[in-house]
Amino acid sequence: MRLLDRLSAALAPAADDDQLVAAAPAQRVRGIVRRFWPLARPFRRKWMAGLVLAALLPAVEAVEIWLFKSVVDGVLVPADLGALWPLAAAMAGLALIGALLSFGDEYIATWVGERFTLAMRGRVFAHLQSLEPDALDKRRHGDVLSRLTGDLHAIETLLLSALAEAVQAAARLFFFVGALFLLSWKLALASLIVIPPLYWAARRFGRLARRAARERRRRSGTVGAVLEEALANTALVQTANTQAREQARLRRENEGAMEAELAGTRIAGLFAPVIDLIELFGAILILALGTWALSSGDLTLGGLLAFLAYLSQLYRPLRDLSRLYQQVFEATAGAERVMELLDTPPSVTERQGARELSRARGRLELRGVHFTYDRQALAGVSLTVAPGRCIALTGASGAGKSTVAKLAVRFLDPDAGTVHLDGHDVRDLTLESLRRNVALLLQDAPLIDGTIGDNVAYGNDASEADVRRALAAIGLDLPPDTPVGQRGRALSGGQRRRVAMARALLQDAPVLILDEPTAGLDPEAARALVGPLRELARDRATLMITHDRELAAAADEVVVLDGGRLA
């Protein structure tokens, strides 16, 4: 056994000491099926039909082999050509039926599988969208993408194709073992001798295969994470001259993925010949016993040949089952990673029966708000922004200003204290109506890849004329069909802000929060934004987070945050 353990260690994937993406918690197959089955439920009828077709295929194969026995005993041994024709017709008929069954089985499996994947991906994506931006930013996006693609596909394989294969393998066992017993029950019993060693080998290799599969799925996440990070930060990488370092990092993760892949292949590759040997042993035993049965007249030549054919075909389901094992492990590993995503609870949820606020008057209040990330960010902040007033919120970097903005739109909820809109605790309002009434202009003015017009209309039910009017009011003199490039990179910082401001103008929310609207702009560009910002803030309750003295001076009141408290 020591030798076996050493062999196991040599077959397993190498350990990873710098885990870029942590392994997801292990799950049981039953738990996974229970968790994802509801998504497959709507297709269960089609899916059952597919399973029936899959189970019928081995029956056709069993009859085909039986016909072969009849050909040997009825045509070849007596050399009677006349007996061939009806058998040939039956064979052709069976082949046709087999082809139809096989097509139906494949097509239905794909039909159901694709729809299931669609539903599952939608479900996971919707869940991701319910998480607050900070929680998503903590995850490596490349890894999340790999979970949404490869890992989801693995679950589909488990729930649908793998199950169909299992049913088919079971049906083959049933029909073929039945045929063996019909031909000769003594030989059939003898051939069962190989089952215990086969079972033992499958278990032993199965455990190893599972470890390799988990490592493979995890590594596919780390490769995605490294790629995404390096590509998203190309400018940083080039200015810091760290191309070689990033390439080395990718290489290291890729080598890890390669190692895991090789470990999987080593295990599967060694499993196959071990099975072959066990099978060969069984076949030789049957040949010896069969020759004896032949000489004693217990079995015809056709019977013996058919017996051997059934036997070799019977080992196929066992081999299929081992491949199935592999698929199940791959799927379990994928499912674990998807379930870990689904099990990340959103920190902000909508209360049952939350109130829908149509249009607020626009009074935003913080009452004694405390908030702590891993360190305290706000300690008892009370602040009121009345309709029509503009409050500038200033303070040193890290004072907690952006946290106030996140609390106002419920990207976060306070640990203590409350946030109110028009006197309603914002936790009593629907998230949709809160965010419709409180417009937040984010610090870096993120844009979607499209035209200026697409961005101004994004989330707003706006006509082309509305878009033009908003752009004119904000003073952006680029045509609406100008492409903004990925993340708005084709626009200048000032132009990007103006696009975001035009969008906010169309949103027409009674409360407006501006997070550093001029950050990163040169003084002239910042000054040029004061007019459009005034236009945007007119008649609204505005909270303007800014370091810019000139901008702060334009507000009705200036409030200073210092170390999480109002100074």
Ligand SMILES: Nc1ncnc2c1ncn2[C@@H]1O[C@H](COP(=O)(O)OP(=O)(O)OP(=O)(O)O)[C@@H](O)[C@H]1O
């Ligand atoms: N997602 C987060 N996880 C952990 N800590 C955070 C997170 N976001 C902010 N913090 C911390 O909370 C504190 C307040 O951050 P906040 O972003 O509100 O400050 P700020 O006043 O807006 O700063 P700046 O002017 O630099 O934008 C800081 O110490 C910051 O490091």
